[in-house]
Amino acid sequence: MPRIDRRRFLQTGMATAAALTTPIAFPRAFGPRSAHAAGPVDPIFVFVQLKGGNDGLNTVIPMDDTGPVPQRSLYEAARPNIQVPTSALAATQIDNDPEKGTALALHPSMPEMKGLYDQGKVAVLNGIGYPGQNLSHFRSEDFWLGGRISGPFSGGWLGHYLDANYTPSDMVALDAAKTMSPAFFSETANVLAVKKISQFVLPTDDLYPDTAAKRAALNAAYAAEADPALTDGLQLSVGTSGDVLLGKIDEFAAVETRWGANVGNANGRLADRLLEIASVIRHDVLVRPPLGVRYFHCEEGGFDTHTAQGSLTGRQPDLLAKVSKSLAAFWQDMIDIGVQDRVLILTMSEFGRRVAENGGQGTDHGAASCMFAIGDTVQGGVHGTVPALDDLERGNLKFHTDFRRVYATVIDRWLQSPGAHTALLPDAPHAMLDFLPS
Amino acid sequence: MVDWNEENAAHLLSRAGFGGKPQEVARYAKRSQISCVAVLLRPKPSRAKGPGVDDKDTDSLIKLAQWWAKRMATQSSRRVDEKMALFWHDHFATQYSVVKNVREMSLQNRTFREFGMGSFHRLCWEITRDPAMLVFLDGKDNKANKVNENYGREIMELFVLGEADRNGVANYTQTDVEEISRALTGYRVDGDRGVIRNNRFDDGDKTLFAGTSFETTGNLGVETTLGLPFAPDVNVIDILFTHRDSDGALTMPRFLGRKLWEYFAYPDPDTALIDEITANFIAGGFIIEDLLQSIFMHDEFYSDEAKSSSVRNPVEYAISSIRALEARGNLKELPFHFDGMGMTLFEPPSVNGWPQGLPWLSSGQFLARLDFAQTCASGRASTLKLIPKKLVPKNATTASEVVDGILHRLQIQDSIPSDARQVLIDYFDGETDFKDPVVLETKVRGAVALALQLPEVHVH
Numbered sequence: 084m085p086r087i088d089r090r091r092f093l094q095t096g097m098a099t100a101a102a103l104t105t106p107i108a109f110p111r112a113f114g115p116r117s118a119h120a121a122g123p124v125d126p127i128f129v130f131v132q133l134k135g136g137n138d139g140l141n142t143v144i145p146m147d148d149t150g151p152v153p154q155r156s157l158y159e160a161a162r163p164n165i166q167v168p169t170s171a172l173a174a175t176q177i178d179n180d181p182e183k184g185t186a187l188a189l190h191p192s193m194p195e196m197k198g199l200y201d202q203g204k205v206a207v208l209n210g211i212g213y214p215g216q217n218l219s220h221f222r223s224e225d226f227w228l229g230g231r232i233s234g235p236f237s238g239g240w241l242g243h244y245l246d247a248n249y250t251p252s253d254m255v256a257l258d259a260a261k262t263m264s265p266a267f268f269s270e271t272a273n274v275l276a277v278k279k280i281s282q283f284v285l286p287t288d289d290l291y292p293d294t295a296a297k298r299a300a301l302n303a304a305y306a307a308e309a310d311p312a313l314t315d316g317l318q319l320s321v322g323t324s325g326d327v328l329l330g331k332i333d334e335f336a337a338v339e340t341r342w343g344a345n346v347g348n349a350n351g352r353l354a355d356r357l358l359e360i361a362s363v364i365r366h367d368v369l370v371r372p373p374l375g376v377r378y379f380h381c382e383e384g385g386f387d388t389h390t391a392q393g394s395l396t397g398r399q400p401d402l403l404a405k406v407s408k409s410l411a412a413f414w415q416d417m418i419d420i421g422v423q424d425r426v427l428i429l430t431m432s433e434f435g436r437r438v439a440e441n442g443g444q445g446t447d448h449g450a451a452s453c454m455f456a457i458g459d460t461v462q463g464g465v466h467g468t469v470p471a472l473d474d475l476e477r478g479n480l481k482f483h484t485d486f487r488r489v490y491a492t493v494i495d496r497w498l499q500s501p502g503a504h505t506a507l508l509p510d511a512p513h514a515m516l517d518f519l520p521s
Numbered sequence: 522m523v524d525w526n527e528e529n530a531a532h533l534l535s536r537a538g539f540g541g542k543p544q545e546v547a548r549y550a551k552r553s554q555i556s557c558v559a560v561l562l563r564p565k566p567s568r569a570k571g572p573g574v575d576d577k578d579t580d581s582l583i584k585l586a587q588w589w590a591k592r593m594a595t596q597s598s599r600r601v602d603e604k605m606a607l608f609w610h611d612h613f614a615t616q617y618s619v620v621k622n623v624r625e626m627s628l629q630n631r632t633f634r635e636f637g638m639g640s641f642h643r644l645c646w647e648i649t650r651d652p653a654m655l656v657f658l659d660g661k662d663n664k665a666n667k668v669n670e671n672y673g674r675e676i677m678e679l680f681v682l683g684e685a686d687r688n689g690v691a692n693y694t695q696t697d698v699e700e701i702s703r704a705l706t707g708y709r710v711d712g713d714r715g716v717i718r719n720n721r722f723d724d725g726d727k728t729l730f731a732g733t734s735f736e737t738t739g740n741l742g743v744e745t746t747l748g749l750p751f752a753p754d755v756n757v758i759d760i761l762f763t764h765r766d767s768d769g770a771l772t773m774p775r776f777l778g779r780k781l782w783e784y785f786a787y788p789d790p791d792t793a794l795i796d797e798i799t800a801n802f803i804a805g806g807f808i809i810e811d812l813l814q815s816i817f818m819h820d821e822f823y824s825d826e827a828k829s830s831s832v833r834n835p836v837e838y839a840i841s842s843i844r845a846l847e848a849r850g851n852l853k854e855l856p857f858h859f860d861g862m863g864m865t866l867f868e869p870p871s872v873n874g875w876p877q878g879l880p881w882l883s884s885g886q887f888l889a890r891l892d893f894a895q896t897c898a899s900g901r902a903s904t905l906k907l908i909p910k911k912l913v914p915k916n917a918t919t920a921s922e923v924v925d926g927i928l929h930r931l932q933i934q935d936s937i938p939s940d941a942r943q944v945l946i947d948y949f950d951g952e953t954d955f956k957d958p959v960v961l962e963t964k965v966r967g968a969v970a971l972a973l974q975l976p977e978v979h980v981h
Contacts, residue, residue, distance in 0.1 A: 218674070218695060219684050221873050234689075261863050262876055263883040277885030284888075286895035288970070291963040300948040300971055307940035308976045314938050317830055321882060321976035328884050389659045389671045442667015443659060448674070477695055 122499050129379045129428045135387030137432035138399055139452030142190055146172050150183035157472035161439040165394045182468035192404040195411030203463030206518035210467045212451035212482025223433040228266040230490055230508045240490055242269030243507045254331050256378035259356035264380045273327045280359055283335045305329055338366045345412035354409040356381035361416045368420050390443035427497050428457040437478050451482035456518050466518050487511035492519050523823040525554045531932045532828055535981050536785045537561050538600030540841030543930055558817045562810055564598050570631035581623045586856035586866040594840045594852055602634055608784050609633040613648050614869035615657045625653040626867050628713055641807040645758045649743055650715030660708050665723035673702030675872050683776045686766035700727040704741040704757045717746045735763045774799040786822050787830040832881045833981055835862030842897055842973055845930045850905040861889035894973030898966045909965040913955045920949035927972050936977040945971055
């Protein structure tokens with residue numbers, strides 16, 4: 084067996100125990116549990132990806148021409164078929180654009196999100212992007228999930244965070260997905276990536292079970308496979324993560340799954356995944372010792388609306404409705420189990436979409452878009468101006484706030500690792516944003 | 522030249538196809554390397570097509586997946602065709618959930634089989650007018666003055682060039698995306714194929730790769746309303762093939778050569794190696810079979826690295842296990858196992874195909890592999906039948922002989938740590954009566970399950 088260049092792992096897309104070109108060199112001094120004024124003890128972070136490039140302009144919609152730029156008129160001119168009429172926006176109107184003064188509304192398919200907004204739980208972050216917007220889904224996703232906007236993909240921003248704060252035998256992150264998100268790719272961290280926690284069982288031969296002996300043999304074999312003295316390369320890395328996983332099976336089997344009084348009644352993939360996440364969070368509230376799982380990722384797909392995007396109803400409105408219903412129901416579940424002060428939800432998408440609609444009543448790949456941060460302590464309201472519709476770059480909205488500043492703020496103020504973002508997000512602008520209190 | 526032996530023959534069968542049973546490996550080991558490669562590549566392309574004539578019938582999508590799974594598990598002389606069809610399904614990844622038409626998915630699968638070993642130019646053309654692809658990437662909605670960039674972007678980024686070259690220099694600009702999209706206007710789906718409708722085609726001048734040495738301007742397109750290809754100087758597929766990277770090398774052969782090398786050998790090969798294996802491909806006018814021949818004849822293909830640095834995808838894992846253990850059955854449950862392990866046929870996660878390497882072993886999918894291992898080992902039904910007696914070497918009197926027989930079938934006898942081998946032997950708990958049905962049903966099947974769950978079976 085050759086010893087394999089660690090770099091190779093990564094480029095195949097490493098998951099269960101991914102390898103990086105350069106280990107991150109900074110001390111573990113800032114433990115994630117270290118008390119910090121801003122956030123709660125044991126913060127929970129739910130990272131929600133809207134896959135395909137969500138059209139921010141039909142998510143946070145200009146309602147009038149107030150201010151220096153006639154945003155509404157420009158919006159209507161660019162989108163004759165997919166514009167959302169002003170008359171439909173009154174019920175989901177939010178605060179005015181903080182700079183331009185334009186009246187703004189969430190898409191009418193998001194009444195639940197508007198409800199949370201009115202309670203001050205939602206920060207709407209506008210004009211988010213990065214310099215040199217790449218219009219490839221896959222490249223732009225590399226940037227967004229990796230927290231770096233150049234060079235080959237070298238691990239996920241959450242994966243880097245886990246590496247810096249945990250040992251490989253900790254399993255503190257759950258990706259409610261079949262395949263792990265690159266956001267969690269890391270050097271040594273082990274992340275549970277599973278669509279349903281109930282799948283987390285070992286199979287048996289029903290006719291001739293011999294279960295205990297098989298289980299013991301499997302554990303013993305993986306102990307050998309995880310021993311660097313006995314094996315190496317890819318085989319060792321599969322052996323190591325398998326060994327960690329097998330050791331956690333009984334603990335995860337104890338989770339009462341499919342719990343979520345509210346999100347259990349919402350429909351769609353995102354709701355299904357949030358139901359798994361809610362089950363694990365609840366388990367950790369009720370059961371001692373807890374699993375300690377506090378970092379979550381899930382996604383909803385289908386935002387790549389090149390055709391028939393829809394205005395009031397249609398593809399994007401259906402998706403936004405799912406996001407709104409699912410997240411609001413999940414939030415209610417968090418309140419019901421009493422952890423709302425420990426939970427922060429952040430949504431992202433790899434890019435926004437072209438301002439002008441295309442020939443298929445859809446929109447092509449674009450640039451700046453919006454994010455939502457939801458939580459008890461977020462500074463609710465509209466943060467950042469919606470980019471001017473009379474100052475486009477190749478037909479796309481110009482960003483004014485780098486997404487890595489959002490991540491830096493989460494790392495510093497929510498995950499309570501002040502200063503860690505400078506190493507985790509190298510070469511990124513780090514100025515804090517005020518959607519989380521300092 | 523490498524030493525032609527059982528290890529290398531087994532490796533060739535594992536990578537070029539889906540592995541083989543011991544007698545087959547032995548047969549290939551007895552021939553010469555060149556004749557093995559020739560016999561694998563020689564068959565004429567197959568036009569076999571799966572079931573699926575009933576539109577919008579989800580049952581028949583399952584039938585189609587079952588038909589293909591069985592073909593991959595049983596094809597002998599056309600095993601490379603099936604391996605390549607799987608490659609193209611990942612490369613030109615198309616989702617049934619968007620296309621919603623079984624017949625069109627079935628036709629695309631046939632196209633991969635029929636054109637997947639021949640001219641890459643022809644394959645790109647067939648895919649450009651492929652009904653499933655025209656639906657999936659909105660090509661049917663891309664028309665003059667109302668351009669839809671979806672297919673135009675992906676043909677450059679994912680199918681032919683790549684987003685950037687090895688020096689990080691972008692291969693095309695947003696203007697190129699817009700221009701090539703104009704050249705790809707006009708397609709509608711008519712019956713079983715895409716045709717150009719004159720009034721939808723943008724027949725104005727377009728410019729591709731402005732400012733480069735291979736800049737081309739003209740009334741670029743792909744084919745006429747009669748289905749005749751545009752001449753090479755105005756055919757966008759030919760023009761894409763003239764693209765050169767910042768080293769001055771042809772971009773497409775490096776892009777495709779690298780991807781095929783990674784599929785068949787190991788990740789992240791040196792560019793010098795890629796240039797070697799693509800030389801005949803370039804000289805011969807981009808015939809895919811030439812590229813495969815160069816890969817399978819290259820010494821580096823038989824290196825330790827090529828034998829241990831890739832994660833078997835779920836189809837490779839399941840089918841090579843079935844072949845190695847000579848399991849039988851109608852295999853109708855295979856697509857459901859593929860699904861659990863993360864590789865739902867006809868439903869790749871995106872147009873970028875499946876993430877390769879360790880993402881295959883994300884925990885849920887890893888557990889689904891353990892489940893497949895158990896299902897295969899305890900196969901006693903018409904869907905999958907494994908005969909434990911067959912796996913016991915003649916006159917075996919010790920557990921170690923039985924274990925070594927299983928390890929040898931799976932070709933992991935050299936990579937398994939001795940402690941793990943000992944675990945399998947100890948699992949027999951002193952039983953040596955391999956004619957005793959309870960020993961066969963419990964311990965031999967149990968050892969098969971354990972062996973199939975070891976890390977080295979998931980790696981090649």
